[in-house]
Amino acid sequence: MKKFLQVGIRVQIALATALLVVGLAVLMSFVIGKRSGADLRQQIGIGVSDIALQMADELDRTMWTHRGEVSVLSTLTAFQDFSNTQQMSSIINRLRKEIPIFTWIGILDREGTVVASTGDILLGANIAQRPVFQYGRVGQFIGDVHEAKLLADKFPSSTGEPIQFVDIAVPLTSENDELNGVFAAHLSWEWANTVRRTLFSGQGVHHNVDIFVIAENGTILLGADQEMVGETLSIDALDEARRNHIGWKISTWPDGHEYLTGYAPADGHLDYEGLNWSVLVRQRVEDALQPVYLLRRDILIWGLVLAVVFSSIAWWGAGFFVGPITRMANSIEAMKRGDLDVLPDIRGAREINILSSNLRALLAKLTEKDVALGEMERIAHHDTLTGLGNRMALDVYFEHAIAQADRQKSELAVLMLDLDDFKQINDKLGHAAGDEVLCEVARRLRRCVRGGDLVVRLGGDEMVIVSHVEGDGKSQSITLAERILQEILMPFITGGSRVSICMSIGISLYPRHAQKPERLLNQADQALYAAKARGKNGYVLYSDQDMIGNDASSRA
Known part of the structure; x- marks a missing residue:
């Protein structure tokens, strides 16, 4: 074809x-x-x-x-x-x-x-x-x-x-x-x-x-x-x-x-x-x-x-x-190469004349809207502060990621992340310093994931990572959680002050724990609360029977 x-x-x-x-x-x-x-x-x-x-x-x-x-x-x-x-x-x-x-x-x-x-x-x-x-x-x-x-x-x-x-x-x-x-x-x-x-x-x-x-x-x-x-x-x-x-x-x-x-x-x-x-x-x-x-x-x-x-x-x-159609096609190719700025008015049969006029008008409007649409799409799917994806981007990503996991017979790890005692930074150093910390956390999280994974900020200091894992999904998701915790433990410099912060992580796996995105996020959220209840700075893997977790001190 x-x-x-x-x-x-x-x-x-x-x-x-x-x-x-x-x-x-x-x-x-x-x-x-x-x-x-x-x-x-x-x-x-x-x-x-x-x-x-x-x-x-x-x-x-x-x-x-x-x-x-x-x-x-x-x-x-x-x-x-x-x-x-x-x-x-x-x-x-x-x-x-x-x-x-x-x-x-x-x-x-x-x-x-x-x-x-x-x-x-x-x-x-x-x-x-x-x-x-x-x-x-x-x-x-x-x-x-x-x-x-x-x-x-x-x-x-x-x-x-x-x-x-x-x-x-x-x-x-x-x-x-x-x-x-x-x-x-x-x-x-x-x-x-x-x-x-x-x-x-x-x-x-x-x-x-x-x-x-x-x-x-x-x-x-x-x-x-x-x-x-x-x-x-x-x-x-x-x-x-x-x-x-x-x-x-x-x-x-x-x-x-x-x-x-x-x-x-x-x-x-x-x-x-x-x-x-x-x-x-x-x-x-x-x-x-x-x-x-x-x-x-x-x-x-x-x-x-x-x-x-x-x-x-x-x-x-x-x-x-x-x-006439051939001349019109050649003119459009010339516009793509940058040799022409405007599509010429090509004459022929009545339908050709109408097509030529409409194409000229359409190309002009498309040129104007192209930049605006790109910017709108970026704003619609990204968090304005950190540049991470937002909830809309998460919904779109889930649809494609689940389909890919089904084809490859692999798993998805959903990590719900929350900074421990982040409110104290805002109260002590101000919201501007808190925003700097959030931006730095976003940069460090990007370094921890692979190119095909997604990092999302849901709001405040709450973030989500969706990662493709192969083989033993439980082992790989735990490895990723430990790498993130180590990365976040490194001190932050903001407003001339040295800030240390830690993070709690809740983990759920697709399709082991659930098959719907809402359910996976809910399970990861439950595991997050369990991690915070166990002393923070750790992770918990969701399980239907119980919560199997770890923290920074036990890992050390």
Whole structure:
């Protein structure tokens, strides 16, 4: 700021104009960006939440549909009579051809042996220990996503990753409801990935959207990043989906980035209860708010362009009144150097003429009042006899001294001083001699204190010293009191007479004893009276518990 004020007015006006325009551009960028960002965040959040809900609904509907298909197929007469396995194989292979999602279908007898299957894969194998048989013979069974242990080499994945299935199994019964076997179907999990890629590819503000399907135990079953599949996810949005909540929030994912995350539960469809999957749809906050960032950038660029244009105009326009002001400033500098006695009358615009006339009149009056004000200030803050400060000076000094002590974590020593038996000097030698003694006492007190301390005469022979003390304030204030007493004990020569005099001192400390000046002075005054009561020519340090003092004879 100081360097800015040292340049010319034209430069200041041009810079101020540029800063104003840039400031307005930054303010507009912030306000518009904040408002637009909030609106866009809300819009995208609702969008990703809708996508999550649609994906969850599509998963449940698909599972409900294929579960129904398996249930209907299991009722066919061909699957109730195990004598014609050729017919069973024909129907199964035709079904695989028409509905490719049925990667493998097998008919198991009551012992768990495969009697008919897609492409005769695992034909004759006993899979009685597999969940499709163990649970399928009891009732309708829908198994969660899993890798194919027995079919991995039979159905290699195009991506090289292990193929995954969702199992559907139902019991096959005779007309007497006796268990004949199990109808088992493995649905390729690839259908869910196809739904993710095609149905929710992301358009408009929903570009770069990632969709995840999460198992009940938190395992990622489906995701855009195959490296994440199989990992366990734990974020707040997933917790919301598990509570059957639908919505969106900004969540921090394991990669450390923040995403707008929509969530919805896959909680079944009609009589299909679902597998307690959760669907999460995420979009990077930076990607979502990219339009807002671009808008902010454009506003700032235009702000910089306009700042250059308007500052140039301001530079040109300022020249019309800068000239007279420059001449006026040079004249004032010449007056300060003593080269001019009177400010010349400078002409220019109407406001310049008024300013020039008023400055000339003002400078004349200020010159006249300067000396008078200095003298008035000296009289107002000093004692006319001794030249020491007075009560007004003490009040002003206290305000600054206490603030300085607080900043420096130091203490102030307040010493209340009173000459012992001073009245006898006035009575014996006269008031003129007494005044000489007071002036000499003032000179000696000044020699005892440091430059930043204050010596004040309150009236008569009563004086106050306020001194900054560091470290042990009690010890330093006592040292100062002892130095003063030694200095005052030196004889005084007044009116041709040799006069000896002594002094009593009361001491209080800020902030140890009090924090307000009035209280400190009162405590120092109490300590002064205690010093006089103990025989004079000594000091007493104020204490809340008692008065700890000393005198000249005990010090000797």
